[in-house]
Amino acid sequence: MSRSITPRRGGRLRAGLSLALALWLVPLAARAAEAVVTVQGDNAVDVIDLEAGTILQRIPVAGSPAGIALSPDRRTAYVTCPDAPGIAVVDLTARKVAQVLALPGGPLGIAANPRSGAVYVADWYAKRVFVLVPGEAGLRLDGEIAVGASPSGIAVTPDGATLLVANREADTVSVVDAATRRETGTIAVGHHPFGITLDAQAKRAYTANVTGDDVSVIDLAAAREVGRVKTGQRPYVIALTGERGFVTDQYSGTVTVFDPATLAPVTRIEVGDHPEGIAATADERSVIVANWGSNTLSVIDARTLTVTREIKTDNSPRAFGDFLR
Incomplete structure (x- = not known):
């Protein structure tokens, strides 16, 4: 909380304005103070203060919210609602749902293009990814992309040019050209890939292979799998720091x-x-895990590899996607 200070000869006021401007210019992602968590059992999204360990706001979202992506400016959350079915657009400043967009099928995985702002939604029940584009009236459906069976996790390269889609029932990853909206290739991976994560340089991708109990490592330039990492039972999503990879093992x-x-x-x-969603904070000091079965977030120290605290959430947190800001 800021204090009110009476300005003297304008100096303190100018200093205060300069500090406020400096803080505003710090990228939102660099602060990473909040987790925006889909809580499926309560049909809501929790906005959680990670430092205080408290729920700042519970935002009602109908349709069993599961997947989540944040807009490039981190001020909007896009939430998939498989039972609606559709997506909810959440204004994180006003902390309320600004738009509900109906979609057919079973929307689950979701990602936002960091350059164009387009939103991609995987239809779990069909071999397609919906393309949604922002406009004055909010998001609108602007076509679809053919991919493999039961698409789940989606990742977009930092330049916004390429989509990677994990196709659970096809045991593949689709490589999609974002400009033409066409699949340009497929890469064979392990059994039932679900979450997919890119490294910071977009040189490698990692898929959590649910029934294979391992992670496939993909060399994107070579467009092939180059190795696997053994995990616990039912791996779900991968998070990366500069030095380590972290995988949630649901059944373990x-x-x-x-x-x-x-x-x-x-x-x-x-x-x-039942840990599901996982992400590293922007400073890579902590890794945040959403535990679906225990209604908590686990905070892991990325250096000591220990759990430093547990934060209570509402019922059945999933946070499948990009959920830290």
Whole structure:
């Protein structure tokens, strides 16, 4: 909370305005103070203060919210609602739903293009990804992309040019040209890939292979799998820091830690029941895990590889996607 200070000869006021402007110019992603968590059992989205460990706002979202993506400016959350079916657009400044857009099928995985702002939604029940584009009236459906069976996780390269889609029932990853909206190739991976994550340089992608109990490592330039990492039972999503990879193991109640350079497992960390969504903070000091079965977030110290705290959430947090800001 800021204090009110009476300005003297204008100096303190100018200093205060300069500080406020400096703080505003700091990228939102660099602060990463909040988690925006889909809580499926309560049909809501929790906005959580990670430092205080408290729920700032519970935003009602109908339709069993599951997947989440944040807009490039981090001020809007796009939430998939498989039972609606459709997506909810959440204004994170006003902390309320600004738009509900109906979609056919089973929307689940979701990602936003960091350059164009387009939103991509995977239809779990069909071999397609919906393309939504922003406009004055909000998002609108602007076509679809043919991919493999049961698309789930989606990742977009930092330049916005390429989409990677994990096709669970096809055991493949679709490589999609964002400009032409066409699949340009497929890459064979392990059994039932679900979450997909890119490294910071967009040189490698990682898929969590649910029934294979491993992670496929993809060399994007070569367009092929180059290795696998053994995990616990039912891996779900991968998070990366500069030094480590972290994988949620749903059935084991653990996070598998591995070395991205050697692909060797490092350790397994006990977290809550049925961990699902996972992401690293912007400073890479912490990794946040959504535990679907225990209604908590586990906070892992990325250096010591220990759980430093548990944060209570509402019922059945999933946070499948990009959920930190």
